[in-house]
Amino acid sequence: MTPTRPAIILPTAHLLLFTVTAFALICGAAQFWRHDLDPIAVPLSIYLTGPGGAYVRLAYYLISVGLLGFALGSYRATAPALRSRLASTLFAGAGLALPLVAITELFAGTPHENQARLVHGLAAQATFLWLSFGMLLLSARWRRDPRLSAGTAPGWIIAWLATIMLWLQVFLRDLPHGLMQKLTIALILVWLAWAARHMRRAALHQATD
Numbered sequence: 001m002t003p004t005r006p007a008i009i010l011p012t013a014h015l016l017l018f019t020v021t022a023f024a025l026i027c028g029a030a031q032f033w034r035h036d037l038d039p040i041a042v043p044l045s046i047y048l049t050g051p052g053g054a055y056v057r058l059a060y061y062l063i064s065v066g067l068l069g070f071a072l073g074s075y076r077a078t079a080p081a082l083r084s085r086l087a088s089t090l091f092a093g094a095g096l097a098l099p100l101v102a103i104t105e106l107f108a109g110t111p112h113e114n115q116a117r118l119v120h121g122l123a124a125q126a127t128f129l130w131l132s133f134g135m136l137l138l139s140a141r142w143r144r145d146p147r148l149s150a151g152t153a154p155g156w157i158i159a160w161l162a163t164i165m166l167w168l169q170v171f172l173r174d175l176p177h178g179l180m181q182k183l184t185i186a187l188i189l190v191w192l193a194w195a196a197r198h199m200r201r202a203a204l205h206q207a208t209d
Contacts, residue, residue: 012073019066067095
């Protein structure tokens, strides 16, 4: 790793860790302050409006920035021969789609509600799919990277668990939608936190070599 790369990798890893933590804390707290909602039945998007909705939207905006940084940092952290522009594009795409998921909820009850619902649904589904495939692809690349391969088993397992959870919602529609979606989000957050820490450790180790 060249001396300049940790200067790019470390800030993006720290940014992702911060935004993932903020998202988890805010959206986790929302499950308790919204006494009017059933956390098992309703998806996270319902929390984007109503009491405390501004904080939940802020969490979406923050993690979108973290994902955009991660798209760059993870690409630079990977060995040149194993870098994947597709993986970086998938994470960047998810980072760009999340603000749309949040903003479109504000159009409820307006003349543009139907169009906003369509955009919201497409952006939300795209975010889940792009993150799922991005996690699997980057995990596979890191498992083959001599500098990043150590300790990649947890990330590989979490990526697959999140993907399985995502597709269970597609094929088993009788499962509680809110609970299944939130479990999927939780697994994605765990993977992102793992990836940021893994990238950070590798960058620090290479910087001292």
